[in-house]
Amino acid sequence: MTILINNRSGQPIYQQIYSQIRQQILSGALAEDAALPSIRSLAKDLRISVITTKRAYEDLEKAGLIYTLPGKGSFVAAGDPALLREDALREIEEHMLAIRRRAAGCGLGREELREMYDLILEDDEV
Numbered sequence: 001m002t003i004l005i006n007n008r009s010g011q012p013i014y015q016q017i018y019s020q021i022r023q024q025i026l027s028g029a030l031a032e033d034a035a036l037p038s039i040r041s042l043a044k045d046l047r048i049s050v051i052t053t054k055r056a057y058e059d060l061e062k063a064g065l066i067y068t069l070p071g072k073g074s075f076v077a078a079g080d081p082a083l084l085r086e087d088a089l090r091e092i093e094e095h096m097l098a099i100r101r102r103a104a105g106c107g108l109g110r111e112e113l114r115e116m117y118d119l120i121l122e123d124d125e126v
Contacts (some may be wrong), residue, residue, distance in 0.1 A: 005046055013048055017056035025065050025076055036074040
């Protein structure tokens, strides 16, 4: 499992950890029942506070992405594909709403946004 912390990011470190582990779970890079590093071990590797790592793990557990067995550690939870898909769709919608607001602030219209998206899709096909 790879976690990269960006100290210049405006995003809190615990959210960076949460987001990166979540993404690895949703993409399948971390399989069901895979063991995660201990909170202390991850904090040491990232050179951050144990409290910060604990917060990220707690948020992952609240989201149903991991589970913890006392004395054994934290593991990737079994995910319902429909729920994971719904969660991904909700996140995409949030990003799209942010794009719409940002585009309106720049005076970009619907057609310009479509052209930009089409160009992005073309780049993926190459």
